[in-house]
Amino acid sequence: MPELPEITCRAREMSEAVVGRRIVGAKVRQPKCLNVSVDDFNAGLVGAQIRGVTHHGKWLISETSQAYFLLNLGMGGEVLLVRQDGLPETWRVRLDFEDGDALAINFWWFGYAHTAPHDDLAQHTMSAVLGPNAFDIDLDTFRELLAGRRGRIKSLLLDQKRIAGIGNAYIHDILFRAKLHPLRTVPTLSDDDVCALHEAIRAELTRSIDKGGASYELSLHGKPGGFTAEDLLVGYREGKPCPQCGTPIEKLKTGSTSSFICPHCQPLDT
DNA sequence: ATAAGTGTTGCGCA
């Protein structure tokens, strides 16, 4: 799930559904995903009332009356609001509310459930070092972000310290929409390219947010998102025709990740 | 049935 559209949707859902509720119990099945001891985790959250839920990049951030509660779902996972007597089989961390509901949190790889002091979110380094949210960044800030950079454009867009929220699923369509090859280096981009890329980021993220996020992830209430494989332009569509020109879409290795491109619309040499 | 592939992140190294 773990890209900006899904996290944005989860934050909105949680804002509506759990703000104002009080946590009366916490259970941790996988202590490894915490940044503090189980005892400190419990002490931070049990008795706390949830005040608000936002996100920064792929981090879901809940402010409570006692501590901040920060979630990163890694490479996929759910935050489900369920009854305590109707829990799913697998969950790694659970927060129980006083009304009998619970948040059941699961992820299948590399997730985190952290806490940070009530008065000092900046102490949470993993979220504090993130760049501005990809969706909120304005054109001038985006230009400044690229100025002086020499590396590949795909590496920069995936670097959460520079711009937060884009992952290796949405980036295929973002680059396609901007007509940019993932291996293009930043200095080869014209100002028109930079504007197109800025617009593509907003447009592609919005397209998914408006549908409730990717269909391979579940909402707080257990419903799949409405952004399906059919909505993708070139991502994960190897061999299928480019929606613009019909050229077969290619899959290529770009560093340690894969990329999907239209070789005609996204030429490497310019 | 076994193995490779995968949406994340931080770190060390060249």
Add this chain to the structure above:
DNA sequence: CTGCGCAACACTTA
């Protein structure tokens, strides 16, 4: 500064 490989170890697909 940059790219790259690795380590965290679950689940699907070939």
